[in-house]
Amino acid sequence: MALTGIQILKMLPKKNCGECKIPTCLAFAMKVAAGQMEIGECPYVDDEVKATIGEASAPPIRTVKIGTGDDAFVVGGETCLARHEKRFEHQTGIGVLLTTEMDEAAVGSRLDNYNKLSYERVGVIMKPDLVAVKDLTDAAAFTSLIKTVIDKAPGANIILMSESAANMKAALEICSDRQPLIYAATADNYNDMAALAKDFKCPLTVKGVNLDDAVHISEELSKAGLKDLIIDSGARTLRAAFEDNIVCRRAAINKKYKPLGFPTIAFPCEMSDDLMMEAMISSVLVAKYAGMIILSDLQGDTLFPLFLERMNLFTDPQRPMVVEEDIYPLNGPDENSPVIITCNFSLTYFIVSGEIEGSKVPSWLLIKDTEGLSVLTAWAAGKFGADLIAQFMKKSGIEDKVKHRELLIPGYLANIKGELEEELPEWTITIGPREAGHIPAFLKEWKPS
Numbered sequence: 001m002a003l004t005g006i007q008i009l010k011m012l013p014k015k016n017c018g019e020c021k022i023p024t025c026l027a028f029a030m031k032v033a034a035g036q037m038e039i040g041e042c043p044y045v046d047d048e049v050k051a052t053i054g055e056a057s058a059p060p061i062r063t064v065k066i067g068t069g070d071d072a073f074v075v076g077g078e079t080c081l082a083r084h085e086k087r088f089e090h091q092t093g094i095g096v097l098l099t100t101e102m103d104e105a106a107v108g109s110r111l112d113n114y115n116k117l118s119y120e121r122v123g124v125i126m127k128p129d130l131v132a133v134k135d136l137t138d139a140a141a142f143t144s145l146i147k148t149v150i151d152k153a154p155g156a157n158i159i160l161m162s163e164s165a166a167n168m169k170a171a172l173e174i175c176s177d178r179q180p181l182i183y184a185a186t187a188d189n190y191n192d193m194a195a196l197a198k199d200f201k202c203p204l205t206v207k208g209v210n211l212d213d214a215v216h217i218s219e220e221l222s223k224a225g226l227k228d229l230i231i232d233s234g235a236r237t238l239r240a241a242f243e244d245n246i247v248c249r250r251a252a253i254n255k256k257y258k259p260l261g262f263p264t265i266a267f268p269c270e271m272s273d274d275l276m277m278e279a280m281i282s283s284v285l286v287a288k289y290a291g292m293i294i295l296s297d298l299q300g301d302t303l304f305p306l307f308l309e310r311m312n313l314f315t316d317p318q319r320p321m322v323v324e325e326d327i328y329p330l331n332g333p334d335e336n337s338p339v340i341i342t343c344n345f346s347l348t349y350f351i352v353s354g355e356i357e358g359s360k361v362p363s364w365l366l367i368k369d370t371e372g373l374s375v376l377t378a379w380a381a382g383k384f385g386a387d388l389i390a391q392f393m394k395k396s397g398i399e400d401k402v403k404h405r406e407l408l409i410p411g412y413l414a415n416i417k418g419e420l421e422e423e424l425p426e427w428t429i430t431i432g433p434r435e436a437g438h439i440p441a442f443l444k445e446w447k448p449s
C-alpha cells in the first residue's frame, strides 16, 4: 500500500535544511508520495527507512535500467494509464535487431544508422536507444557479433537474445560490464537464465508463449529473488501485442498485480516484412505502453516520425518546455544589431531563433522567462507585461551590448507598445511581425532609428 505524504514525513529527520533542493521536509514528503522524487534524495534518512519508504512508494511498474553511464536506458516507473492524469515517466526505447545470420554489410549498415540517426528538436536529442543481438547459430558467432556492436556502437545499450543458457553465459562474459538485458527466460530455461541474471547482475526478460505463461514465469522469477524483469507476452501480431500491453498496464496500475508490474518489450520486426507497416505497428505500440520496441532496421523517414510521436507522448504535460532567460547572440551581432525579445517557451525560441539564423542578420535575441508560456498566453497571464519586460531589459545587460535603443517586440504584443515606452523611456519600441516566418524579411529591412 502506498504511503501518504504525512506517513512519509513521520519517518524523515525534519531538519527542513533544503539539501534535497526542496525547502521543507513536508514538501519533500509530498513529492515522494506523488512519485516525483526518490527518498534517497534526502541525505539524512538511514537505510532501513529508505528500504521501507522505497518499497512502499515504488511505482506499480518497476523502473529497470539497461546499460551503464550517461547513455543507459531507463524504462518503466509508470504510474498512470493516461498521460494527462500525471505524466509518462520513461519513453519507449527504440532498438534495432542484429542476428548472427546477417552478413557483414547488413550489420554494418544497421550500426551506421544507429550511430547516425540522431536529431535535435527543441533542444532535445532524439536517437535510438538499444541494439538487440540475436543468436541464431552458435556461441562463436554470437560473441563475435557482440564484439562488433561494442566496437562500432560503443554507446549502444545491448539486448542479448539467445535460447541457449551456455551461449548467453559466453556472451555475458564479454559484455556484462555494459549491463545488457538478457532475453529471455522461458518456461524451459528460466532456472538457468535466472542464475545468469543473478551472477552477472543483469536485468532479465520473461518470455511467455502467451500472457498467462509470462505471468507464471514472472512469479517463479520473483520467488527466486529477481526484481529487474521485462515482460514479453509472446505476441507477434499487432492486435495481440496491443491487447497484451493494455492488459499488463491496467493489471499493474489498477489492480497492483505484481507479476505484470514490469515494463514490456515488443518486436514489430517480427510482425511484418514491410518496413512501412512495421513503422505503423510501432507507432501504435509506442502510444500503447510498450517499454521497448525492436525494429528490423533504422531508416530516417520512418524513425523520425516515431521519435516525434514518442517525444510528444512522453513530454511532461505539467511542465512546459523552456529555455533559459538570457541574451542569445545570433549570427555574430555587434553594437548596431537589432534587439528582439520573445518568451521562453522552447518551441517559440527555436522557431524564432531558427528564422533569425536563416535570415543571416546578426541579432540579439532576448528571452524573457514566462514560465514556458507562449507570447499571448504569457501576456494574458500577467507574465509578459510591459513592467516585467522593462525590469528584465534593465537587468539583462543589453544596454551595454548595443549603441542604439530600439527594441523589437512580437506583433501579438502591439497593445503594450505605449506602456512599454513609458516603462523604458530611452527605448524606441517597434512592433515586429506576428508570424515568425516574416522575421527574415523584417530584419533585412531594419535599420536603427
Ligand code: SF4
Pocket (backbone or CB within 6 Å): 012, 013, 014, 015, 016, 017, 018, 019, 020, 021, 022, 023, 024, 025, 028, 041, 042, 043, 044
Ligand atoms: S534534505 Fe531531508 S531533512 Fe533536509 S529538507 Fe530535505 S527531506 Fe528534510
